[in-house]
Amino acid sequence: MTLNISYKAEHITQRELEILYMVCMGFNSRQIGDQLFISELTVCTHRRNMVKRLGLRNSHQLIVWAFKERMLSV
Secondary structure, eight states, X not given: OEEOTTOOOTTOOHHHHHHHHHHHTTOOHHHHHHHHTXXXXXXXXXXXXXXXXXXXXXXXXXXXXXXXXXXXXX
């Protein structure tokens, strides 16, 4: 799976893109925080902000959105 970093989602920051990629790779919030040197709570906040900003209900829909928008490819 690769991240299409050329995609410019107007509502997603670079850090959120990194977190989104790792979520899609199966990492949990704690693992993502460890890899990015941020707290687990910060990761959860970024995930929650993305879901809210995009009008989604949960992280599962966030993953589906990423594939539909071709932000991620297998």
